[in-house]
Amino acid sequence: MDFTDRVAIVTGAGNGLGREYALDLGKRGAKVVVNDLGGARDGTGGSATAAESVVAEIEEAGGTAIASPASVTDRDAVFAMVDQVMSKWGRIDILVNNAGVLRDKSFAKMELDDFQFVLDVHLMGSVNCTKAVWQHMRDANYGRIVMTASSTGLYGNFGQTNYGAAKLGLVGLMKSLALEGAKNNIHVNTITPVAGTRMTEDIMPEQMLEIYSPDKVAPAVVFLASDEAPTNTILGAGAGGYHAAHVTLTKGIMLREQERTAETIAKRFSEIVDREGETVPQSGSEQGALVMGRQGEIS
Template sequence: MQLQDRVAIVTGAGGGLGKAHAELLAGLGAKLLVNDMNDEAAERVAAGLRAKGAQALAFAASVTDEARIGEMVAQAMSAWGRVDILVNNAGILRDRTFAKMTLAEFREVIDVHLIGSVVCTKAVWEIMREQKYGRVVMTTSSSGLFGNFGQSNYGAAKMALVGLMQTLALEGEKYDIRVNCLAPTAATAMTGGLMSQDTLDRLSPELVSPGLLALVAEDAPTRAILCAGAGHFAQANITLTSGAFVGADNGAAERVRTNWDRISDRTGDIVPGYGFVQSEREVASAAANEPAKVANG
């Protein structure tokens, strides 16, 4: 019972991946607040958890509704006095090629995935700071990390969550708030019709959720991107290459083009600890090359 007495909120948990997350966390001892847009679905999952001996409450609300999400967190606090874990899982799809997609469809996906995660995280952030403990999981996707045809809105939202995770992990560090991303591949209501039945059969949501424990336990990492599907787990990273110094004179633009292979060479690339690593490296390179010594074109 590694999560005994921890309090967890899982959004979009009325079915599919969110339900699997809630069941795993409850099985590890956590008290669960089950969120979903559909009141009956949320209550059904919560009732199932209670039937297995867990403490669980249901709360129906859109993750984009700030007032209702505030009430949801207040309910968890009233019942259990703390919130230790937030899993931002709720999401929607509005897949079309960018040429055919309306701006309304783009905004709707951004609103649920990105803004919804911001709303929920903001609602628990001060609680976690005050109790000096918190574990937040954002749900990203390979569509954001690597791109996917017909999912410009979804990919943009999912990559934005990685950026949110990177900064919140830095800001939460001194309060022992650890923030990570989970990039799942799972057969859910959102993926029906997108994959063959044979593929869907191998991608049970229950095979993703075991990755959650590593991301929310007391010894959890922070700023990790865990990719999960079909029982397989891997870590994705955003890296920075060593690059090349090309100077600042009139020939610099041409030298960027002709040195592209050096600039993109991943030998010795790093995972920066914070955003300013890029500028620090650039300034150091410029200083080391004064007076200007440019890369051979």
């Protein structure tokens, strides 16, 4: 895949997954904005060193890149970064929303400030960056945006209620943006990576860190950033495995008025959750249409 003349912004690109994405895109000809606040895993502190180091790697390999230390939570700084990119290169084709932090604790022990901060970085940080590039992509009738969710968002994980809420929120953001961006050739997708990075270094043994190295996720993100990218897709990647996740709808049951009681639902719950014949609606209105289409069963 050739990204010559494409301009890509990758957030959280100073280390780990983001670094691999930036390096791969740069190697393939994209002009890359390496965005990284340079803070610790919990979001504290900050330094431009990490982003500048990745820029140096891209340039040493013959690519073109600039560093940005803007925090994705700072809306003004994000818009200023985008203005700088437009002034320098005149276009923004790709946005990879990868920046993230961890502040793990069980919900009983978690301070709400820590819950809010994780939402601010992952969810609102992605909203800020996406809003800043959205009109430029609409004007160009081209855009590729990648959100970063996780297995925690899709399936849950103990001690990560804040992280899970933010990550599943990004899936919802992606699904609506994919619909809104379709007429302007803006494809919006989600990556759910499993990787050995500083985010996971204290929960994965060393052998697992090697198996789940970040470079094995990068091909999936590069694909989602390409001309060939689908839209409204949740793509999982890790350890050389690639798979899709879906938000599905079971066929369920239709109840006549006299049957619509909690007791009936309890009695027939196994039928409601039966996955035979389940579908994958492509919009919320499609779910409603499926139900409306079955009104004849109870009339």
